[in-house]
Amino acid sequence: MTQTITIKLKLYRPTHEKEKMYQLMTDRVTAFANKYISLEKKDRPKTSKQAKQYSEPLPSAVLTQAIRDINGKKDPKYFKRLWCNFNNQNFKVEKEDGNWKVSFPTLEKRIGVPIETSERQNDCLEKLINGEVKQGTAMLVKRRGRWYIHLSFEVYIEEKKKEKEKIMGIDLGLIDILVAETEGQTLFFSGGKLAYMRRHFKSLRSRLMKARAYKKLKELGDKEHRIATDINHKISRAVIEFAKEQGVAKIRMEDLTGARWEMKQRKKQKQDSGRSLQSWSFYQLQEFIEYKATLTGIEVEYVNKDNTSMICSVCGHKFTSRPKGRMFECPSCGSIRHIDANAARNIAEAISGIAS
Numbered sequence: 001m002t003q004t005i006t007i008k009l010k011l012y013r014p015t016h017e018k019e020k021m022y023q024l025m026t027d028r029v030t031a032f033a034n035k036y037i038s039l040e041k042k043d044r045p046k047t048s049k050q051a052k053q054y055s056e057p058l059p060s061a062v063l064t065q066a067i068r069d070i071n072g073k074k075d076p077k078y079f080k081r082l083w084c085n086f087n088n089q090n091f092k093v094e095k096e097d098g099n100w101k102v103s104f105p106t107l108e109k110r111i112g113v114p115i116e117t118s119e120r121q122n123d124c125l126e127k128l129i130n131g132e133v134k135q136g137t138a139m140l141v142k143r144r145g146r147w148y149i150h151l152s153f154e155v156y157i158e159e160k161k162k163e164k165e166k167i168m169g170i171d172l173g174l175i176d177i178l179v180a181e182t183e184g185q186t187l188f189f190s191g192g193k194l195a196y197m198r199r200h201f202k203s204l205r206s207r208l209m210k211a212r213a214y215k216k217l218k219e220l221g222d223k224e225h226r227i228a229t230d231i232n233h234k235i236s237r238a239v240i241e242f243a244k245e246q247g248v249a250k251i252r253m254e255d256l257t258g259a260r261w262e263m264k265q266r267k268k269q270k271q272d273s274g275r276s277l278q279s280w281s282f283y284q285l286q287e288f289i290e291y292k293a294t295l296t297g298i299e300v301e302y303v304n305k306d307n308t309s310m311i312c313s314v315c316g317h318k319f320t321s322r323p324k325g326r327m328f329e330c331p332s333c334g335s336i337r338h339i340d341a342n343a344a345r346n347i348a349e350a351i352s353g354i355a356s
């Protein structure tokens, strides 16, 4: 894909004679243009040689380009002004002792004219003489009493492929608390430490229950929550870091509707059982991931959790029973996959659909 860019180069201090000549050329080419369109289409000159009889003296290159410019306009009725235009054969850009000069045919002869350039224009002109951009036409234009060259370039623009947005799937579980997967890259959080802590708290809790030490029980519950919350903050932070590193645009997680319901129950009952803590903890982890993702500009979606562990994410084979062990070999395609990474991939693909 090419794009045309025009830079406006100011002619450096042209003499009054030169300015008068530029004006004369402009008046002549404008007069020619109006003469040209007044002719019947069949009678209009096609070459500069034919055009000369309808115009006061002008360089052939200017007349040829004028015919092209006039025909490029849609049914013109009158030209208040037509500027002299030069194609890339007739207009040259040169660099002499670090100064830019342009040259083009005029009424006298081909003249070289110094130009004033900005930093950006220098870059464009460098690209032009290095052949990195293709020169278009150059138009001799008067603006507010000063003469300019409007030089156009054809710049090749690499068409941006619309990047497929990268999606990360997150699977939550007991053995691995969290497995995040995006296009083959995975992040694991083992639940080992947390599982140990839960067992520890559970035995403490049952002892306190037996002793009917309710105040101590409450304190224990609060402590367990603080620890779980702290862990969730750490995990969610790491997940978002990973997502940013991987250039993820969207995170998909399972819709833990049941856990949300339990969360509400827990709030109502102010009760603390091991099971509700765990669901509550997952719910909180998702909440933390969601708000941290949103702050980073990553979108979050929830998917239905059915089947996410029951389908091979490589070939789509449906297992008849949940694969045994942490790693499994797909009986259909032979892929060896980690069970939660497989689920996370299926969540990323939203194989069971987006939760409403």
Ligand SMILES: [Zn+2]
Pocket: 312, 313, 314, 315, 316, 317, 330, 331, 332, 333, 334, 335
């Ligand atoms: Zn498979």
